[in-house]
Structures are given as structure tokens and as C-alpha cells.
Amino acid sequence: MIGGILIIDFGSQYTQLIARRIRALGVYSEIVPFFSAEEAIGRRNPHGLVLSGGPRSVYEEDAPTMDPSLLEGRPVLGICYGHQLMSRLLGGRVTRARAREYGFARLEILDPTGLLRGVGERVWMSHGDVVEEAPEGFKVTARTENTPVAAMEDRKRNWFGVQFHPEVHHTLGGQEVFRNFVDLSGIPRNWELGDFIERKIKEIKETVGDGRVVCALSGGVDSTVAAVLISRAIGDKLHCIFVNNGLLRQGEFEENLRMFREKLHLNVKGVDASLRFLRALEGVRDPEEKRKIIGNLFIEIFEEEAEKIGEVEFLAQGTTYPDVIESAGVKGPAAVIKSHHNVGGLPERMKLKLLEPLRELFKDEVREIGQRLGVDPHFIGKHPFPGPGLAVRIVGEVTPERLRKLREADKILEEEMKREGIYRELWQGFAVLLPLRTVGVMGDERTYEEVIALRLVQSVDGMTADWFYPPRDFLARVSSRIVNEVRGVNRVVLDISSKPPATIEWE
Ligand code: XMP
Numbered sequence: 018m019i020g021g022i023l024i025i026d027f028g029s030q031y032t033q034l035i036a037r038r039i040r041a042l043g044v045y046s047e048i049v050p051f052f053s054a055e056e057a058i059g060r061r062n063p064h065g066l067v068l069s070g071g072p073r074s075v076y077e078e079d080a081p082t083m084d085p086s087l088l089e090g091r092p093v094l095g096i097c098y099g100h101q102l103m104s105r106l107l108g109g110r111v112t113r114a115r116a117r118e119y120g121f122a123r124l125e126i127l128d129p130t131g132l133l134r135g136v137g138e139r140v141w142m143s144h145g146d147v148v149e150e151a152p153e154g155f156k157v158t159a160r161t162e163n164t165p166v167a168a169m170e171d172r173k174r175n176w177f178g179v180q181f182h183p184e185v186h187h188t189l190g191g192q193e194v195f196r197n198f199v200d201l202s203g204i205p206r207n208w209e210l211g212d213f214i215e216r217k218i219k220e221i222k223e224t225v226g227d228g229r230v231v232c233a234l235s236g237g238v239d240s241t242v243a244a245v246l247i248s249r250a251i252g253d254k255l256h257c258i259f260v261n262n263g264l265l266r267q268g269e270f271e272e273n274l275r276m277f278r279e280k281l282h283l284n285v286k287g288v289d290a291s292l293r294f295l296r297a298l299e300g301v302r303d304p305e306e307k308r309k310i311i312g313n314l315f316i317e318i319f320e321e322e323a324e325k326i327g328e329v330e331f332l333a334q335g336t337t338y339p340d341v342i343e344s345a346g347v348k349g350p351a352a353v354i355k356s357h358h359n360v361g362g363l364p365e366r367m368k369l370k371l372l373e374p375l376r377e378l379f380k381d382e383v384r385e386i387g388q389r390l391g392v393d394p395h396f397i398g399k400h401p402f403p404g405p406g407l408a409v410r411i412v413g414e415v416t417p418e419r420l421r422k423l424r425e426a427d428k429i430l431e432e433e434m435k436r437e438g439i440y441r442e443l444w445q446g447f448a449v450l451l452p453l454r455t456v457g458v459m460g461d462e463r464t465y466e467e468v469i470a471l472r473l474v475q476s477v478d479g480m481t482a483d484w485f486y487p488p489r490d491f492l493a494r495v496s497s498r499i500v501n502e503v504r505g506v507n508r509v510v511l512d513i514s515s516k517p518p519a520t521i522e523w524e
Contacts, residue, residue: 020207021045022199023063025054027071027081027098033339033478034184035067035096037379038195043206047377048342051081058087064204065092065175068099070182074113074146075105082106092175092202094132094194097144100178104166107152107176116163118142124167124181128158131170132177132197137189140167140181148180175202210385214246217374221250228330230372231323233315234259234285235404236273238397239335239375242387245281246374247333249390253284255333258322260315263291264406264415267424280393290318298408298415302452304524307415311405320367332369336376337383339478380478400445401479409524413452418505419467423450425503426469430495434473437491444476446485448499449512449523457507466507469499473512474521482516 022039026032026048039046046067049057058066066088073080075098085106095103101111122142126133140161148166151157155176159168167180183194199206232244234257248255259277261270274287297310323329375383384397407423408415426448434440449470457464471492476482496509512519 020062020064020205021047022065022067022204023054023057023061024048024067024069025083025099026050026069027102028073029070029097031182031184032069033342033379035069035195036338037381038184038192039067039199040208040379040382041192042196042199043208044199044204045208051083054083054087063091065094065198065202067198068093068095068102070097070099070143073098075101075111076146088176092198092204093177094198095178096184097180097182100169100180101144101146101148103176103178104148104150104152104169107155109148109152109155109166110150111146112149114145114147114163117145118161118163119144121187122161122164122167122181124159124161126159126168128156128170131158131172131201132179132194133158133168134197135190135193136183139187139189140183140191141185141187142181144180148178151178172201177201210382210389213378214249214386214389217246218250221247221372221374224372225251225254225331228254229326229328230255230331230333231326231329231369232257232333233319234273234277234283235335235402236265236269237335237402238387238392238399239337239383241277241281241335241392241396242383242390243333243335243373243375244277244283245390245392246386247372248281248283255284256323256326256329257283257285258319259285259287260318260322261287261289261291262294262311262315262406263420264294264311264408266402266407267428276393276396281391286322288318288322290314293318295415295417300414302413304409307408307524308405311408315404316366323367329367330370331372332367333372333374335383336373338375338377338379341376398441400440400443400447403522409522410447410449412449412523419450422467422469422503422505423448426450426499426506429498429502430471433491433495433498437488439473439485439487439491442475443485444474444479444482445521446471446473448472455508459507464507466505468508468510469503469506470510470512470523471495472521472523474516476516476521479521482521484513484515486513 021044024035032048036046036048105111122140124138124140147164151166151169154171155169157166157169161167164180170177183191234240244257277283277285297314301307387397403409411419411423430448434446451468454465454467473485474482475485499509
């Protein structure tokens, strides 16, 4: 896809939101780190640029920057750091603010006819520097108490800058900034998910030709949607493999397998390897060791199965756009906190080419594509589930008996979240089995049994998360059902840790 809006990333935590806002207007958008701006502009020939925010000061010695000639001849919207950088590059004056503005600010709009048409008076700010004087040719269109140039525009060249963050939902009417930018600059709307499906199907057919494709289904949304899309293009030349690692939730292997075959008409082989995984995990308590064992064994089994298919050229994966940006971001790949289970080394080992049809899409776009392709909305709305499965929710050793306890408790929690109507409000809600026993009393008997922790979090992308405080009645119901119905559990606790410093999964 050529054209659209290219977002030059200067390191803001909100950059992905900008891309989603612009795509919601029907304009294709992509993110590149600032140091690749020139190359990407040359390759993409975008209709317009957005310069993102970022944590630095423009006058620091090694502050991120770009060649001002790249702005010439195309519409540009600078946001926060991008606004300051643009001002500085074009001859305006940027200084340290008298008072740092963080949080809500009241925007005094001086000209509501251009970029700020429809924008509210309450905007979200986060900056220490301010634009004191706009560059020549620009008109100042808004200010706040501490920011003399809170917005500026040069309608001749379609150059715009805003100090506030229009992409965050706290800014009233923030979406209008993007709409006005697109409309005033005459940027064509070229992004429609329906077109995406058609285009991808055509592309996959051309790429694959007479070759064969193998795909590992995880039971999650991304790999499922990728497989359905590919099978629409090449039918049974797509061979899916769905491995039961014995660490899935109750009934999930059978249910998913049925859905893949009967509803989605995928050519899928179900491989029940639970015993192999459980045997390999015997006696293992260390979280990283568990993850490595599961990851390696998965690759081994997948290779065995793929060999049985015969000549295969492509490996399909459900990689999405956030995965792509995260591995090539401004800060470089994030440090490994937990080694994620995936088929990482597989393509080279098996000499396969990668087929990643969802690489351009955000999670919500993947969900929408899935729905358009006929994937069940309940399946699409499922909470994320980690590759190593319940093994990272059983603190300590994974045994069949402990798996049973966790599965039963997890099932109860899921039923009650749905009954309470909070399932969809949460990023994830699940049970964790703790490696300790505590004393209880049931009837007149003393008990000495294990503990279940409830983990309920809200999050936008899993990178950060807040713990969720559910209604008391809900907690009471879950707790009493778990203790009464799950043999071997006599205590339930609630995890009230956010991420950071905790992670979402316990291991
Ligand atoms: P953490 O525990 O790191 O999890 O806060 C962040 C999100 O990632 C999911 N997660 C995984 N997903 N393979 C995956 O595909 C994994 O190994 C894995 N570990 C954690 C987790 O469920 C949460 O949504």
C-alpha cells in the first residue's frame, strides 16, 4: 500500500493511538522510527506526515530530529514533541516552560475554522517545553495559560502543529484534529477493511502459487483469523496443525478443533501431545525453564507433523502490526522479561518463507476482519491466553491434579464474569493456583489445602495494566463456588497488583 499518512515516531507512548485514529478515518497509516524517516518517505511516498510526541527536549544535544527538507511539499501535522521540533526546524522559538503542564488544560481557541474545528476546550497535555513563537508563515490558533503557541497552522502549505495530544481520549473532540488535517490537506481516504480482504486474498494467491502452506493454530484470535484468510485464498493447500499441549483450558482443545473444522472449514490436524508435555514438565518449578521446555517441545512436535505433509514452502503466522512495531521501535526491542512461546526459530530451521497476512493490522482490525470472515463473535471476544498456557498460572510444579484444580476454578470464574457482565470490560480475568497450602475448616473437619488467586485486569495492549475491582457480590459468588466446587482448594484471594511493577501472568 502506497500513500496514506506516515507517522514519524519520536518515542511517544501514544504513537500507536495516532495510527489507529487515522485509520479509523479511512486513511492508511504506518509508523516508522525517526531515524528511518528519509528512507521510508522515499519508499512510501506518503500523502502526509505526522510527527509524533516524544520524551526529549528539542534543544538537547542529541535530540531526535529529521531533515527539514523532508517536510517540503507535503502536509504535516506535528504533535507535542513533533510540534516543537517542527517549530524549531522552521525557525520558531522553543523554550523551557515556566510550569510543566501535565494532565488536563483549558484550551483557548483563537481560530475555530481550521484544524481546531470541533475540538473542545479540555485537552490533554504532557510537556516541559513550549513553543514561544511560531515560525514565519504560521498563524497561532490556540493557547493555554502556560503555552503561548498551543496550536498553529500554515494553511498555504498545510502545515499544522498542536502542543496537546489529540490522539488520547481525554482530549475532547481530539479525533476532529485528524479529520480536519485530512480534509484540509485533501488526503485521499484509501483504507477500507473490506478492500483489505480482497487485496490480501489476491496477494496470497499470487505469492503462494502452487506451493503449500503450513500454519500452527494456537487457539487464539490472530492465528485463527490468519488461517481463515489464507484458506479463503488457497483452500486446502493450507495445512493447519493444532497441538494440544495439555495446558489449555477445560474442553478447549475439542471445542476449538470442532470450530476449525465444522464452522471455518479449515484443513486442520489435531495432535494430542498432552502426555509428552506433562512428562517433560515433571518436577520443573522454575518459570523460565517451564517456558523453554514448552517452547522447544512445541517446535519439535510441529516439525514432526509438518514433515508428514510433504513439500511445504511457507509458514503462516498471525503476526500483527504491534508485534512488528515492537520489534523495530525507537527504543529497540524491549528487554526480555519473559521468553514468549512462539515459533521463532522455525522458518530458518525448516527453510520456510513467512506468510504473515495480518502484519499491517491492529488487534481491533484483526477482530473486525475475523468477523467479516465469519468467525464466531464469542471466539473473537475471547481474552488473550499465553502460549505456555496454564503452566504459567500454576506456580510451582504442573501436575494433572493441580491442572484439574486450576481448570475447574478458571471455568467458574469465567462463567461468573460473563454472568456479571464484566467479561468484556476486562483485558483478562483468570485464576492462578498458588504453591502453598493453608488451614481451613469445612463442616467440622480441619482442611489443609491449596489457594486460588483471582487475576482481573484492564489494559489496552497488555504492556501496562490496572487491576480491576469487581463488585463485592461477584467476588463472594466466585469465592464460595470455588471453595465448594473445587476439591482441594479452601481459600481464594484477589490479586491487586498493577503492571508494572507486577506482570499480568504470574510466571
Ligand atoms: P505479562 O505476563 O508479560 O503478559 O504481563 C502480557 C500479555 O501477554 C500474554 N502472554 C503471552 N502471550 N505467549 C503469548 O502469546 C506467551 O508466552 C505469553 N506470556 C504472557 C499475557 O497473557 C498478557 O496478555
